[in-house]
Amino acid sequence: MWTDHTIGCPKRDDNHPMTGRSGTVADIRPQQADEGDARVGRRRIHEVVLEQIEEQIASGQLKVGDRLPAERDLATSLGVSRPAVREAIRVLEAMGTVVQGTGSGPDAGTLLSAVPGDALTHLISLHVMLASIDTADVVRARVALERESTRLAAGHAGPADHETMAGHLAAMDDPAISVAEFNDRDTAFHLAIARASGNVLVAELTTALRVAMRPTLLHALQALQDFPATAARLAAEHHGIHAAILAGDGDLAADRVEAHIDGFYDGLRPPGAAAPGT
Template sequence: MAATGRGEKDDLFSRVSTSRVSQVIVDQIKVLIRDGSLTPGDRLPSERDLCQRFGVSRVTVREALRVLEATGLVTIRVGAHGGAFLTAPSTDRVGEGLADLLSMSVLTAGEVTEARKIVEIGALPLIVERATEEDIDALFKLVEEGQHAVDEGEYTVDISARFHIRLAECAHNTALTMLIQSFHGPLLMSLREAREQAPIMGKRGTGEHRELAEAIRSRDLAAAQRVMSEHIARTAQRVSHEVE
């Protein structure tokens, strides 16, 4: 990628005047990324140039760059060829951002379970089609870990959540992976509430996890959809206090 310097991109930035100057700079750069004016690999102008273009102090520019770096949109390199370079945020970084938004939202266990029905059952066609042998082996390993925990009386909702997250990864769809990873906190919350309604849990769920892994290994979409529907429906009943 060619470096972004003086020339055709000189007029991309406009002066700002507000009490939260650094955030306005961050927002301007985000808009330029979204509309394609700036792309991963581009180098931002130097601090001095940015100060002149935005009409702010170097301290303010540095603060904005720190925010962009913390969100994974910019990487700072030192040396003769250093500077602030635009980067594509990683799956983990974006997932963390979505997770923060979800964790700060007021969500009920019932809402989370309804969303799981749409997302997890909807993902099964891709999972059944795309799961690799490595994926399937990983699912069965998690099933065995869950079974061992049940046998030892040490089963936790985190074990269940890890299976569902790994299952979604079998779709090999980056957007879906980010969504499911970000949903980890709310998923645990809904499972914990379900457990409060049915303290002795794990055995049946682990058995259904095994059935799901077997259906995926057999490329049997109908079986996978049936098991997942029953699996999530039971959680839905528990969080709505309609325990079986």
């Protein structure tokens, strides 16, 4: 069933078997299909579909939870092929802005969503692996974001947030912890701080950068000659960060997380190599 916010479709006929109820949807003017044809000559066809969807989102006619029209109807209304519509939907899925439901219930069809975290993580991870983003740039971006998320967490973290952080700290304090588990707990501790910041965008970006760097950090930890000593030092630094957050001292927490990140990467650089960002 179409919603009141479907796009690229004519007004609903109350008696039409496909609509089933009254209401209106965003109209595509008769000339829009011709306009789409003209634009196809200049760009890839699926970009026409993406542009139409983006326009509907920007105007407020499409919102999170709304269902897009069926592939056939969207293709007809825009004057493009069904494969072009299919490609546009795949792009939107990769961007984390739609999810594909199955079956015939209320969750069936293509629904607008707002879960960009995985998409951001995959995008940044790919560029890091392809070396199109220098590691030094990632480190400086991490410092900037984690300073802010840690400072905010000092004022926003609640009991559940502190319990989560404390659980990860306790696990990292175990002298018998494996390298892989330590790396996972380290990542989870930093992500718990980001999620406690109260700023969704800062949390998502912090998460994307930290998860993107996870393989690099794991490799670095595995290459250490004395992992237990490094793990103990990093765990102590984590406790210091958490203590500052618990005390509500955002500036101190931010300073400590910056020193923590810089200190770890400093230990990975060959002697005489420049620090990130210098």
